[in-house]
Amino acid sequence: MMPKLKPLPRSFYARDTHIVARELLGKIVLRTIGGKKISGRITEVEAYVGEDDLACHASRGQTARTEIMYGEPGHAYIYLIYGMYHCFNIVTEQENFPAAVLVRALEPLHGLPTMQRRRPTAKKWEQLCNGPGKLTQALAITQKMNNEDLVQSNCLTVLDDGWHQPAHDIATSPRIGIAYAGTAIDYPWRYFIKDSPFVSNTKPSAYSK
DNA sequence: GCAATGATGCACT
DNA sequence: GTGCATCATTGCG
Secondary structure, eight states, X not given: OOOOOEEOOHHHHSSOHHHHHHHXXXXXXXXXXXXXXXXXXXEEEXXXXXXXXXXXXXXXXXXXXXXXXXXXXXXXXXXXXXXXXXXEEEEOSSTXXXXXXXXXXXXXXXXXXXXXXXXXXXXXXXXXXXXHHHHHHHTTOOGGGTTOBTTTXXXXXXXXXXXXXXXXXXXEEOOSSOTTOGGGTTOOXXXXXXXXXXXXXXXXXXXXX
């Protein structure tokens, strides 16, 4: 019997960020646009935790941009990076504690033609969502959805289909693109599905300098 | 195959 | 003015 697809409840997100990050692997991001559904299964995430994490945007304290991370868990934190790409994060933990999980890659499930149209440079379907900027393009996730409540949104949610990713299929590594982050550079806070062809293309040099 | 680099806008010193 | 939780293209060989 097919388990029912339902949005993850608030309580799922209101926990330790590393637990949420690991358990998000295998869950389904569903984007609904004009009645059309685009979705993908999460294959790669990163945890950003608190003001003491030098890679976390909140390490400089609460500002207009970071206040969403201090807000209610289960909301989307979306920001523009390098002037042209969006990054999709999910706020975790309790209010007033700034933390979030960055969704870095998806295995495309529904709406592949639409994704392909949005990302004409992708040569294979593995490349439609294998990076944080790529998946927001493929799912048309923009800053307009910043602070969207994923628990009850009708345009952007995360679904549980009952699948639980076995722990032995989860690998970790340092986070990508945070070479500026001092002591936090080496924290193994990137979680991804081992051997998945749908994780972001990262050379060792990208995070070992 | 791989390393190097330009594109591009906004939050924040 | 600076620097970014990125990506695609270029230019090498």
